[in-house]
Amino acid sequence: MKKFLKRLKHANRISFISLWFLLFLYLIAFLADFISPYPYDLQNREYALCPPTAPRVFHDGRVSLRPFVYGIEIVNPAFQEYAADTSRIYPIRLFAKGTERTLAGFLKTDRYLFGTGDEGKIFLFGTDLHGRDVFSRVLHGARISLSIGIIGVSISFILGLLVGGVSGYFGGKTDVFLMRMVEIIMMFPFFYLMLALRAAFPPNLSSVQVYFLIVVILSLIGWASLARIIRGMVLSLKEEEYVLAARSLGLSSFRVITRHILPGTFxxxxxxxxxSVPGYILGESALSLLGLGIQEPYPSWGNMLSVTVGNLRILTGAPWMMIPGLFIFLTVIAFNFLGDGIRNVADPKNW
Amino acid sequence: MEKMLEIKKLEVSFRPAVGESVKILRGVNLSVGKNESLALAGESGSGKTVTARAVMKLLPNNMNFEKGEILIRDRNVMNLKEQEFRKIRGKDVSMIFQEPSSYLNPVFTAGSQVLEAVKGDGPGRKERTIKLLNEVGLKENVFYQYPHQLSGGMQQRVMIAMALINNPGLLIADEPTTALDVTTAYGIVELLKEMMEKHGLSMLFITHDISLAVNFANMIAVMYAGRIVELAGAGEILNSPLHPYTEMLVSCLPEKYKSGDKIKTIEGKVPDFRDLPKGCSFHPRCPYKKEICLREEPGEMKRGEGIVRCFKYGDFVEA
Incomplete structure (x- = not known):
């Protein structure tokens, strides 16, 4: 593993950076409750569509050692016009007090990693239509969007490896049956199949149920093409002499497939x-964008974006609402770079 | 005496992608007694490896059993299901192969592969493995090494350890020394002899090298075009070969040359299975051929302890 990272670093700088970027994203998603200055569903009605507040260090030509934010002055509440009120200064405190919430399911605390205490407001990415802090929601949404890729990919890869392995190893009728099944699944356009599967389930499910439903739907679609490729590789790998040797030792077919054939495809x-992780992130976003995914108030990058669709006022007047899209973009690109780098490094011909 | 392996009238056919199926083994009879070694010798393409893989019931998909019986420890295994036969593999009969480097999985350590072969759990599996590795002449650190870090001879020793870990009664060695250089091969042969003695092993030793066969085995079966043409003790094969083919093979041995002699070869080549000559399949290359050889196939005739298939020794025709 260490060697692998070293090779990745030398062979492909950008994918190495992507790897750290992704690890960083997963870390903040994991710590979202603690890092975000507000709960994801805390509404500040009077501050709807407030632009991002910038942390500052200069005031009146002097440098303040502690970063601070100005107070937000509501210029016109009807049209959501805000201005910085330079007379009010709120220093940004570490481990600031806020609304009490439960961390990791058992730790009750009212401390946040940073914040301005009770008086001032700090909206790093601005707020949405209900005055909820976009920064906090992006962090919480990362949990859904980032984990759906990993879990979905694991399920579909286990399915794909098993079906592909069995199909290629046994051949004959098993192979014909499984491959026709795969072709039937592949025949449907990805997006419509996803919609149809989602439509088959009741619309009024809880967020957790919907989350698992989406994972299952996405992975049920994703395994087919993988199974086909794995089958092809197994067809050639099963002719390797060490497979014959393993069989001559009396190992079971399952063991021969999982231990001697599938590792060759890794x-x-x-x-x-x-x-293929980006596919899942985008799939979830697409479902949420259409209102079929994660439901409000729980955030996912997809359903945060869905509010902006077709809303010209947001597109022109509140572009910070599209920040989740930026995160989707960065994550997808990072995964693609990482995959590229791994492909280069994992190929023995490039060592 | 208990027979470890007995093959009776075994016929195996090959089904090509196009065309009719072709018989590869045409009535092979063999038997290996307890703690005996039988060498199966013959040119490339005579059906030696197919015989071995038939015993393991690991024939390639395009080959089929046609007729005959295979008995392992006097138990007919021809009709056993794959699941049941799997219990026999590795436990009663195991196999080592020609090219050890490609028969070891490159992604696992040697030790874990030997360990994997152990049937059943039970404590001390690792100790047993290391002990056996020592026994086949390897140091303990081989346990943690990958196949590509080992030499060919060491790899073959790992294969032998893998084959012997469950104390099988019968070991099939399919040209175990072909891929090795002469000194390493000698070491492997000596090791196999030692293992036979220590573990009371029976051995079916497949080789194309008749001098190696004579050196190694008590009995030698000479195979030609999917048939055993002569079966005799090692001494008889070397000193008084019966079948013309054996005679020619033995006369080609370098030990028989005087200095200045030309290197002898057998004219012609192994016949194509799709187009076997009518009558005795050896007749196109045979210096003793008679009129009957062109028409009929010779049957198995008993000569002392062994058998021979040649009209030189009688007119017994294959049914």
């Missing part, structure tokens, strides 16, 4: 794995 699968 240089491909690891790459395909990282390259």
């Amino acid at each position: 240089s491909y699968t690891v790459t395909a794995l990282t390259l």
Whole structure:
């Protein structure tokens, strides 16, 4: 693993950076409750569509050692016009007090990583239509959007490896049956199949249920093409002499497949794995965008974006609402770079 | 005496992608007694490896059993299901192969592969493995090494350890020394002899090298075009070969040359299975051929402990 990282660093600088960027994203998603200055569903009605507040260090030509924010002055509440009130200064405190909430399911605390205490407001990415802090919501939304890729990919890869492995190893009628099944699944256009599957379930499910539903739907679609590729690789790998040797030792078919054949496909699968994570993130976004995914008030990057669709006032007047889109973009690109890098490094010909 | 392996009238056919199926083994009879070694010798393409893989029931998909019986420890295994036969593989009969480097999985350590072969759990599996590795002449650190870090001879020793870990009664060695250089091969042969003695092993030793066969085995079966043409003790094969083919093979041995002699070869080549000559399949290359050889196939005739298929020794025709 260490060697692998070293090789990745030398072979492909940008994918190495992507790896750290992704790890960083996963870390902040994991710590979202603690890092975000407000709960994701805390509404500040009077501050709807407030632009981002910038942390500052200069005031009246002097440098303040502690970063601070100005107070927000409501110029016109009807049209959501705000201005910075330079007479009020709120220093940004570490471990500031706020609304009490439960961390990790058991730790009750009213401390946040940073904040301005009770008086001032700090909206790093601005607020949405209900005055909720976009920064906090992006962090919480990252949990959904980032985990859906990993979980979905794992399920579909286990399915794909098993079906592909069995199909290629046994051949004959098993192969014909499984491959026709795969072709039937692949025949449907990805997006419509996703919509149809989602439509088959009741619309009024809880967020957790919807979350699992989406994972299952996405992975049920995703395994088919992988199974086909794995089957092709197994067809050639099963002729390797060490497979014959393993069989001559009396190992069971399952063991021969999982231990002696499938590891031979890993240089491909690891790459395909990282390259297909973006598909799941985008799939979730697409479902949420259409209102079929994660439901408000719980945030996901997709459903945060969905508010902006077709709303000209937001597009022109509150572009910070599209920040979740930027995160989707960065994550997808990082996964693609990482996959590219792994493909280069995992291929023994490039060592 | 208990027979470890007995093959009776085994016929195996090959089904090509196009065209009719072709018989590869045409009535092979063999038997290996307890703690005996039988060498199966013959040119490339005579059906030696197919015989071995038939015993393991690991024939390639395009080959089929046609007729005959295979008995392992006097138990007919021809009709056993794959699941049941799997219990026999590795436990009663195991196999080592020609090219050790490609028969070891490159992604696992040697030790874990030997360990994997152990049937059943039970404590001390690792200790047993390391002990056996020592026994086949390897140091303990080999346990943690990958196949590509080992030499060919060491790889073959790992294969032998893998094959012997469950104390099988019968070991099939399919040209275990072909891919090795002469000194390493000698070491492997000596090791196999030692293992036979220590573990009371029976051995079916497949080789194309008749001098190696004579050196190694008590009995030698000479195979030609999917048939055993002569079966005899090692001494008889070397000193008084019966079948013309054996005679020619033995006369080609370098030990028989005087200095200045030309290197002898057998004219012609192994016949194509799709187009076997009518009558005795060896007749196109045979210096003793008679009129009957062109028409009929010779049957198995008993000569002492062994058998021979040649009209030189009688007119017994294959049914």
